Amino acid sequence: MLGQASQYVLYLPTAALAAVALWLAAQLVLKPRKNSLPPGPRRLPLIGNALELRKGKTMEEMIALWWEQYGNIVYVNIFGREIVFINDLGMAQELTEKRGAIYSDRPALPMFELLGWKDTLITMPYGNQFRKHRRMMNAVLSEKAVDSFGPVQANSAILLVKLLASDAGKDLEVHISTYTASTIMKIAYGHDVKSLEDPIVKMSLEALTKTLEFGTVSTTILDFIPALKHLPTWAPGAGFKRRALALRGKVELSQSLPYEQVKQQIRNGTAPECFVTTNIQDCGGLDNLTPQDESDIQGAAAALYTAAEETTLAVVHSFFLAMLLNPKVYKAAQEEMEQVIGVDRLPNPDDMSSLPYLDAVMRELYRWTAPTSINAPHRVKEDDVYQGYYIPKGANVIVNNFGLLQACPEPERFLPERFLEGTKLGSVPTNPRDVVFGFGRRRCPGWHFADRSVWVAVAHVTALFDIIPEVDEKGQKIIPPQEFGTSNVRHPKHFPCRVVPRADRKKLLEKVLD
């Protein structure tokens, strides 16, 4: 008979084998290997799927192709940058909300940094500084706080009405842009804006639009091959760097100049109440500001304008196109407004809940426009497993907002009825705001404010104006095509139209213009 100790010796190889088997099983179950990455196009060594990008004209087209071929979760690797595209609302919410602790980071955005955007929430990694900026923003942009902006938004709406009445909407985009700038500049810096010729707005707008020309955030050449930022400016292929550095001075000035203006006003005792003054006071006043406080307040204020301008413009501009192409819808919205608030006063946000048809128009507007067709990337902080798929640490999870909002019958048609009767809704969520403003802990902090701004503009226009086709030299109506650009924020392409006072609202309009 063997002693106890010898028995253990005999069992050792078996135990070791069992341990190895268990370890292997655990690796397979808990940490699926690379071959269980989500489906996606076949990758080539080093360049991964870079050649795939030739197949579609835009990122949206590429994603649509992959979606069709591989399903709701697609893995793509471009020069080592791992991207997981999500084409399903439930998946998007599960990952970014329920697993928000690890799905709320942003990837480094070297092109943004090269361009001089600093301490801006939009590109900030998930961490303490992120939480500080979200807190600063929530203090002024929460649903409750936004209630207090009623007078600012009403004044900006009057400015929009005046501009539209001045030239029958000939410079439509300029007027909407002025409207957006006037609300956000007032809130951020207490700065009154009457036109886009305002020097601060002019500079900020140029910095923003030229930045967007560099490509969709996180999908520029530099985002895929960050090492390219070290190319000397004279090198062939370094054109992007020369252009970026040429713009950098303007980007930096667009952040510092309005901020310095408020500081000067504080010194003079003339500072208006606004985001910058409130935050300087919260830090104990000018004398107690640390350099990091200064950089944070400056960056956060600039982010307000940067994030608000193009997005709000895109949605309000799309409203004009939608109403021009769908006169019956517009007529129905006007009739509802007439029945509910009459003809003697202008609508205000207190009327929102009494105008269900207009609300359905707003929902369809967000769906149809899909202003942020590709959501901003959420970087994964740790390896994860989702539905058996391995999601590697560092991957960028990008939700295909456009795809989610197109998942209904006749997606190209503007049909507010979808949201009233639930018909032709397909798998589009009943509130497209749950998609267009993003997800989880990175969801747009300005969304209450943005939604109000869009509603106030849309309601004022509906109350006072008709939107009719322009005519050509032969007197024929020009019906523009339903076309959108391909930039980061989805805008309608320029289209002609006339915005004329409603015949039976002239008195009210005169009162407004007085």
Ligand code: HEM
């Ligand atoms: C219709 C207009 C707007 C749309 C469609 C929109 C949409 C979005 C989306 C999709 C994101 C990314 C969310 C994510 O990563 O999941 C975002 C982020 C952001 N938005 Fe908006 N937005 C709008 C207006 C505004 C306004 C008016 C403000 C400020 C007053 C604002 C401030 C921001 C900021 C600061 C971020 C960055 C948040 C972060 O990274 O944590 N946005 N927005």
